[in-house]
Amino acid sequence: MTAERDLGERRLALWLCAPATLIMIAVTGWPILYSFLLSLRRADLRFPADQEWIGLANYATVLGNPYWWTAFGVTALVTVVSVAIELVLGMLVALVTFRTIVGRGVVRTVVLVPYGIVTVAAAYGWKYAWTPGTGWLAGLLPAGSAPLTEQAPAIAIIILAEVWKTTPFMALLLMTGLALVPEELLRAASMDGANRWQRFTKIVLPLMKPAILVALLFRTLDAFRIFDNIYVLTNGAQHTSSVSIIAYHNLIGGLNLGIGSTMSVLILISVAVIAFVFIRVFGAAAPG
Amino acid sequence: MAEIVLDGVSKRYPDGTTAVHDINLTIADREFVILVGPSGCGKSTTLNMIAGLEEISSGELRIDGERVNERAPRDRDIAMVFQSYALYPHMTVRENMAFPLTLAKLPKPEVAAKVGHAAQLLDLTALLDRKPANLSGGQRQRVAMGRAIVRDPKAFLMDEPLSNLDAKLRVQMRTSIARLQKRLGTTTVYVTHDQTEAMTLGDRIVIMYSGVVQQVGPPEELYDRPANLFVAGFIGSPSMNLLPAQVRDDGLHTIIGVIPHRSRGLPPEVVAGIRPEAFQDTRIRGGASFTDTVDILESMGAEKIAYFTFETGETGESGGTAFGDGAQVVARLDPKSRAREGEPATLWYDPAAVHIFDPDSGVNLTA
Numbered sequence: 023m024t025a026e027r028d029l030g031e032r033r034l035a036l037w038l039c040a041p042a043t044l045i046m047i048a049v050t051g052w053p054i055l056y057s058f059l060l061s062l063r064r065a066d067l068r069f070p071a072d073q074e075w076i077g078l079a080n081y082a083t084v085l086g087n088p089y090w091w092t093a094f095g096v097t098a099l100v101t102v103v104s105v106a107i108e109l110v111l112g113m114l115v116a117l118v119t120f121r122t123i124v125g126r127g128v129v130r131t132v133v134l135v136p137y138g139i140v141t142v143a144a145a146y147g148w149k150y151a152w153t154p155g156t157g158w159l160a161g162l163l164p165a166g167s168a169p170l171t172e173q174a175p176a177i178a179i180i181i182l183a184e185v186w187k188t189t190p191f192m193a194l195l196l197m198t199g200l201a202l203v204p205e206e207l208l209r210a211a212s213m214d215g216a217n218r219w220q221r222f223t224k225i226v227l228p229l230m231k232p233a234i235l236v237a238l239l240f241r242t243l244d245a246f247r248i249f250d251n252i253y254v255l256t257n258g259a260q261h262t263s264s265v266s267i268i269a270y271h272n273l274i275g276g277l278n279l280g281i282g283s284t285m286s287v288l289i290l291i292s293v294a295v296i297a298f299v300f301i302r303v304f305g306a307a308a309p310g
Numbered sequence: 311m312a313e314i315v316l317d318g319v320s321k322r323y324p325d326g327t328t329a330v331h332d333i334n335l336t337i338a339d340r341e342f343v344i345l346v347g348p349s350g351c352g353k354s355t356t357l358n359m360i361a362g363l364e365e366i367s368s369g370e371l372r373i374d375g376e377r378v379n380e381r382a383p384r385d386r387d388i389a390m391v392f393q394s395y396a397l398y399p400h401m402t403v404r405e406n407m408a409f410p411l412t413l414a415k416l417p418k419p420e421v422a423a424k425v426g427h428a429a430q431l432l433d434l435t436a437l438l439d440r441k442p443a444n445l446s447g448g449q450r451q452r453v454a455m456g457r458a459i460v461r462d463p464k465a466f467l468m469d470e471p472l473s474n475l476d477a478k479l480r481v482q483m484r485t486s487i488a489r490l491q492k493r494l495g496t497t498t499v500y501v502t503h504d505q506t507e508a509m510t511l512g513d514r515i516v517i518m519y520s521g522v523v524q525q526v527g528p529p530e531e532l533y534d535r536p537a538n539l540f541v542a543g544f545i546g547s548p549s550m551n552l553l554p555a556q557v558r559d560d561g562l563h564t565i566i567g568v569i570p571h572r573s574r575g576l577p578p579e580v581v582a583g584i585r586p587e588a589f590q591d592t593r594i595r596g597g598a599s600f601t602d603t604v605d606i607l608e609s610m611g612a613e614k615i616a617y618f619t620f621e622t623g624e625t626g627e628s629g630g631t632a633f634g635d636g637a638q639v640v641a642r643l644d645p646k647s648r649a650r651e652g653e654p655a656t657l658w659y660d661p662a663a664v665h666i667f668d669p670d671s672g673v674n675l676t677a
Contacts, residue, residue, distance in 0.1 A: 209363050210396035214410035214457065215384040224409075228400040 054290070060283035067277035080284040089268060090285070096177060097264040101245040104184040108241060109234070111185065112192030119193065120200045137190040145254035148183045173260045180262065183251045188244070192237055199233020200226070239300040243293055265289050312374045312464035312497050313339045314360060319369035321355050321521075329355045331521045332369070337465075340495045342488075344512035346502055347544070352521040353501045354469055360499060361467050362386050373464060384413075389458035393470040395450045397442040397457075403429075404438040407456045414461070428460045431490070448479045455490070465497040472507065484510060505545055509533070517541050539581060539672035542665060548586045548615060548640045554669070555582040562666070565620040566600040566639055570661045576675065583665035586615070589641035591649055594658040602639075607651040614643045616655065 064076045084090050115133055122129045136144065151159040154168045169175035203226050211221045227234075249266040252258060258267040269289060273282025314337040321330040330352040337343045345353040358364040360371060362383035371379050378386050389410070397406050404425055411421040429435045432452045442450055451471060458466055471487070472480045488511055491498050502508055508515050509529045517524040517532065517540070525537040529545075536542035542550045555562035555569065557576045562569040564582055593599075608615040618639040641657050649655040666675045 204394070204396070206392050206394050206396045207398060209383075210390065210392055210457075211398075211409075212363070212383045213361060213388065213390040214461075215413040216409075217382075217384065220413060225398060 057283040057286050060279050061287045063280050065279040065283075066281075067279060076280075080280050081288075084281060084284050084288065089263070090265075092261050093258075093263040093265050093268045096262060097246060097248065097266075100177065100181055100184065100248055100264065101242060104181045104188075105238060105241050105245050107181070107185050108189050108192045109238065111189045112196050112237070115189065115193035116196035116200055120197055133193060134190045136187050137194075139187075141187060141250040142254055144187055145183055145251045148179060148186075148251075149255050152179055170256055171260060173262060176256050176260055176262045180248075180251055180255055183255065184245065184248065187251070188241060192241055195237035195240065196230070196233060199230040199237070202233065203229045235300060235304050239297065242296055242300070246293060246296060247289065265292070313337065313372075314465060314497060314499070315370075315372040315375075316356070316360070317370040317372065319356070319359060319371060320367050321352070321359060321364065322367040328521055330359070333523055335516060335523070335526065337497060337499060339497055342491050342498045342500065342511060342513045344500045344502060344508040344515045345518060346505060346508035346515055347518035347524075349503055350520070351518040353503075353516075353518050355521075356518070357390075357467050357469055357499060357501045360465075361388060361390050387461075387464045388467055389461055389463040389465075390467040390469065391454045391458050391471045393473055395442075395454040395471075395474075397450055397453055399442055402439050402441055403434060403445070403453050403456075406442065406453055407434075407460050410457065410461045424460045424462075425456075428456045431459070432456045447475050448483065451475060451483060455487070459490070459494065459496075463496070465499065466491070468498065468500040470502055471500075473502070473504070480507075487511065506547060509545065517544060519544075535674070536583075536665065537674055539583075539667045539674075542583050542667065542674065546585060548642065550583045550585050550665070551639050552667070553582045553584070553639070555580050555666075561661075562664075565637065566602075566618075567598070569664055570598055571664065571666070576666065577668060577670075579669055580675070581667040581669050583667060584639075584659060584663065586640045586642035588659045588663040589643065589657040590659070591643055591647050591655055591657055594660055597658045597660050599656050599658045601654055601656040603654050604649050604651050605638075607649060609645070612645060614645055614647050614649065616641045616643055616647075616649050616657075 061080055062075060062077060063073060064079075065073050119126065119129050119133055149170065151157040152169050154160045154163075154166075160167070160169070163169065167175075169179055207225055207229070208221050211225050216224060247266050248264045249270070252262060252264050252267050253270075256262040258264075258271065263271070265285065266289065269282055269285035272278050272285060276282070316333045316335045316337075319330065319333045320328065322328050333356060335343075345356055347353050355364060359366050362378070362381060362385075366379050370377055373386060373388075398409065401409065407425045407428060408421050411424060416424075425438075426435070429438055432455055434449070434452055434456055437445060437449060437453075442453065445453065451474075454471065468487075472483050475483060484507060487500075500511060502511075509532075512529060514526060514528055515532055516526045519540045525532055525541045532541060532545045536545060536550075539552065543552060553564040553566065555564040557563075557573045557578055557580055558568075559573055560568055561571045561573065562580065562582050569582055602618045602620065604616050605619045606617040608617075618641070620637050620639065643649060643657075664676070667673065668675055
């Protein structure tokens, strides 16, 4: 009787899940599979007649190409530097806003403003600011300098734009972690003789570790796929491309579906590796 | 070991509320003092001010003769046990107990020795490598105690350390704490809302109500000579019967009849307080008595608790005041008592054991 009902309920559960599952397969599973299949083909839309299965030849082409590796290096650099700065700044912002007593709501809202601005709009703001002659930031530099036309300054500006944009998100995630540290533990620690810094390093940080790892994981995955800031600021000129930018240029600009798809698959693999490292090595709780 | 002096200490919050009003208290070296009162009476605030976790608004706090108002908690050399135990979840029992010592930068062998000694004292040796999450409530409580005693501080502050334990363990830990305090001889301030805990543990009890100290004294004194209605009602279980009474020439007219008492010098209306244990169902020479139907009888084994319900309005206007249910009388009787539920019983009491309180100020007029 109950077994029968259990079976019925289970069947109903499957039916209820089915539409969502089908949609997920249609909108994510199939595109991933399709781009993987494309990556195994010579598929250049400029030569539509010349299409065939070429195995892993596209992978050899991409991985043997210095442009890919430069982009990979730039992406890794932007990711590591911006996430590191965001972590420190985000933690400071989180600590300050968490301790704010007067106007806490206003402070939190103000802090979140950069995150609420559309990335492309913010990126144009930064672009104009650094444009010689008109920009308010470029005006601060020595005459004749055009920071967005050189690799190192351009990457620095890309990192600045990233940090400005996403520090609030980091702060928000860290704030939820701070809220998990019981006030009484901090009181106990100060009774035990810990000063402010010791309370932070020995009590707050260890207890926040899960929140910190989740925040780092989110931001690292996001930062690795950086696209809009670079697209607006330099469009990848002067060796400032990220992997997403060159994938886009090959796929959309160059109409080379095979190479572009190969790059997309490589990005997917990189992201999966990052997630795996975070979850397995650092023991971050799986997000969501 | 230290003497702690609270000299006119008050706590006012920015919004104008006064949590603690002008406490004057000298806690002697090695003394075990209990701060007791209902929630919101200011006892925890007082403890936190001694700890340094809350700022003192006015007055002076001295430890061993030195003013410490402005010192951070870590510079007061005081250990505290929290109600939630506040164990660090990411550290083992050993690390938890060693935490204050490592912060004090003691050499490792010394830390190990002190932790080992404290663990032995509290029977925690087998648990040293566990994390708090894998301990029972009683074990956690002991770790919290251990973290306090390893440092050998000037004083212990305990904020309701037993209230998260079940009743049986609470009684057990109560005696352990008393024994430990006697053995270590460390000045201890202990906050509780439980009058039984207060009565059994403390050398002296400080009773607080709405931020004001009501009475300070050894347990027997508070029990025998409560300073006011609040103390009378708070100390003792079941609590004192507080009966509104009208003062006439022949004595005090109450719902249990006339209590013989000289009426000279008393206001026209008073509150008569009789402890449940002041009643007995055998005749007292020179005593007074009342007869009524036993409403409910609870047999506790070692005693019987009898409840009598009186019609309100019998004494007129003052029945059922704010000082308690004027309509009910509780008596604590000998287990051999012949009182039966639903049957009338005659109870005797010694009029000299009756406390008389001023109904307006609450002051005990007989103490």
